[in-house]
Amino acid sequence: MELIFIRHGQGEHTLDLPESLHLSNPSLSIQGKIQAKKLRSTLPLTSEDVLIVSPTLRTLQTASIWSENIECGKLVHPLVGPRIFPARMAATTLPCDELLDLERFQEGFPSFVPAQNLSSSLWSRGINVLPEDEFNLLAEEFIGFCRSLRRKRIYIVTHDGTITSYRQKISGQQLTREDFLQETEWFHLVLE
Structure with missing residues (x-):
């Protein structure tokens, strides 16, 4: 199984730092x-592919633009929501990283389906400030979810800290903020 993590396109919250983080x-x-439109040529999607998207406006917009007119699987999952990296005790979620509620994302992006059988607290609080050990357990759950899809290739549209957290978990390598991807860059992992 191939997991291709893609960072969302440039968001408005990065245009006037640090004030814009409060959007x-x-x-x-x-x-x-x-940037999202360019993904159509750099990473063309097929009907065999699955997109798993973070429940934030900028990730859903990126995935929607990229997958326009492609009948691929389109899922939204809170286990790929924003995540602070590295994890910090007593950190709080900034307004720019709050998850869209189910009703709002389904209204704005009706072709995207929410992941099923998850606790409602995951949809409200996400994974942003979870302690590392708790995140690692949920990361295992997410990888199992990906395996259950039985697809060769799964694209995950998410955030820089989230991608780095999963890369570190899966590879076992110690990563830093220097390993963050730029907007619409991707990282490819192959899992047995």
């Missing part, structure tokens, strides 16, 4: 929309 549910910037 609630930031959209893609104009540049972010252009």
